[in-house]
Amino acid sequence: MSRRSRAQFAELLKVQGKLALREPYGALGLGLPIILLVVFGLVGQANPGTVGDTGLTIIELWIPTILIISFISIAISLPNTLVRDREIGWLRRVSTTPLHPSMLLAAQLVFDLVLAAAAVLIVIVGGALVFGASLHVQILPFAVSLLLAIAEIFAGGLVLVALMPSQTVASAVAGVVFFVSLFLAGLWVQPAQVPDPLRTIMYYSPTGAAAKAVLDSAFNGGPSYAGLLTMAVYTVIFGFIAIRYFRWE
Amino acid sequence: MSAAPAVSVQHVVKKYGRRVAVNDVSISIHEGEIFGIIGPNGAGKTTTVECISGLRAPDSGSISVYGLSPQKDRNKMREFVGVQLQESQLPPRLKVGEAVRLFASFYSNPLEPDPLLESLGIKEFANSSFKNLSGGQKQRVSIALALVGNPRLAILDELTTGLDPEARREIWSLIESMRDRGVTVILVTHFMDEAERLCDRLALINHGTVIALDTPEAIAAKAGGSRVRFAPSQPVDDQTLRAIAGVNEIERKERFVTVTGTGDLAGSLVNALAAIGIRVSDLEARTGNLDDAFIKLTSDGASSVGKGVQA
DSSP, X not given: OOHHHHHHHHHHHHHHHHHHHHSTTTTHHHHHHHHHHHHHHHHHXXXXXXXXXXXXXXXXXXHHHHHHHHHHHHHTHHHHHHHXXXXXXXXXXXXXXXXXXXXXXXXXXXXXXXXXXXXXXXXXXXHHHHHOOOOOOOHHHHHHHHHHHHHHHHHHHHHHHHHOOSHHHHHHHHHHHHHHHHHHTTSSSOGGGSXXXXXXXXXXXXXXXXXXXXXXXXXXXXXXXXXXXXXXXXXXXXXXXXXXHOOOO | OOSOOSEEEXXXXXXXXXXXXXXXXXXXXOTTOEEEEEOXXXXXXXXXXXXXXXXXXXXXXXXEETTBOTTTTHHHHHHHEEEEOTTOOOOTTOBHHHHHHHHHHHSSSOOOHHHHHHHTTOGGGTTSBGGGSOHHHHHHHXXXXXXXXXXXXXXXXXXXXXXXXXXXXXXXXXXXXXXXXXXXXXXXXXOXXXXXXXXXXXXXXXXXXXXXXXXXXXXXXXXXXXXXEEEXXXXXXXXXXXXXXXXXXXXXXXXXXXXXXXXXXHHXXXXXXXXXXXXXXXXXXXXXXXXXXXXXXXXXXXXXXXXXXXX
16 A cells, blocks of 8 residues: 555544444444443352353353354444445445545454454453453464454355345344344353254354354364354355445445 | 537447436536536436446447546546535534545545635534534535545536525535636536526436537527517518517417517517507517526427437
8 A cells, every 4th residue: 555545544444433433333342242241240150150061150151152242243333334325325425536435344344353352352351350251262273263253244244235225124134133143142042051953053153153163262172173164154155245246336 | 619628428328228318418518617417307417427427337439538538547537526426425423524534535636624614614514413414514515525636527416406595506606616716517407597607508418318508598598589578559460570580489369469589589579660660569578598498498309208218
């Protein structure tokens, strides 16, 4: 990038960031994990000991789910804002200037990555300091699992941006997808606590696979190749659909 | 006008499926003029300017904007063409000042945002969110975004639709001040008073075809014509009236004669009839305006509706 396009991108990032935080659900990605951390921390303190045969406490078991939920909360703002910006002609308007509208999208994604990193920091540091969820992670598999989870979930958000015809439809569909994703990620019940076939469905769903990979790399020595592969396949499929059907106007 | 035109549109055709939106349009726009594109809804005005701005590719024909092709050289063109799109909005929570500064950052030689907002009368709204602005204020923000890049060509689509009369007048003076700065302006409108007041030249488009291209006055005079009603002191036959310069049509009702035509119709009628001893009373004269011309030209075109729609 030339110096001018770097300056352009910095200005864009600043504005997109301010805008994102002004949206009604802008702070959801950081607010929800904090709330969930407190809730599950308190539930964990009220019910000490390990859950079933997992060998993990409640807070330990739910920390990966909370991480995945913060990524989902961040990604769900993509259809809610970008579909609107397309519908009201803003993306088209930007396309008449020297800035390509893909830069708007790039700025949005960079900002969302920063939010995701902040969420990871909050959940891990908060979980360890406040509730003593001791993570014995191997950094590399843990980082790979997190990055893959972010890529997969953001790509899923972009699929909605690409396919939803209008803001109204987008927010309705995004609402449903949001709660289904939270369920599959194990918010209400962990896959370890349910029988098959639900357990298998959760493990191989986009957000369930992500939660399991993070859990395994945090407490069980590392994610399974099958888990990582599941996420990679979803990322490729979502990415393909999002690119194939993306429209600026 | 020997200089090369700022914008040259040659035989442009654009279809949406089987519907022909623009059918063989050719226009030349000179540097520094305000060029109006008028016509009924769905006539192809917006499609024409979208082809000029590079937002759409014509199916055939060629367009040159300051020597560049809107399709091939779109990146270069974006630097000096400011576009105000019909019904384009900003993200609701974006603030006016942020939007204008953001757009300024996209260009290599932008105008200073603050004086621009000041001249548009929206400086006091710099910290307001777009969603809290009135229609007129939103429209001004939209103009600010089209101008902040310091364009040589500004394309303004349905600029004053939905504005109150006062806001329209203010925006008109703003457009005139752009011409004073040497900016070439393409103005799409369906308001005849706006076209008459602002435009140096006009193209009237109907069913995708240019049906008139001239100064507003010339179009009004040619097609709108003048209309004179009078009562002659004694009967006067059609032949005598037709011999008078400028007379085109004659209608009679009771003792009144109504003549439509061009030029100083009332003057030549009174003089010619006085010369043969006929006095004229109850004289009513009305000069044709662009409205009349518009209605006449577009309703004439209505008989050839089928022409434009064959695929």
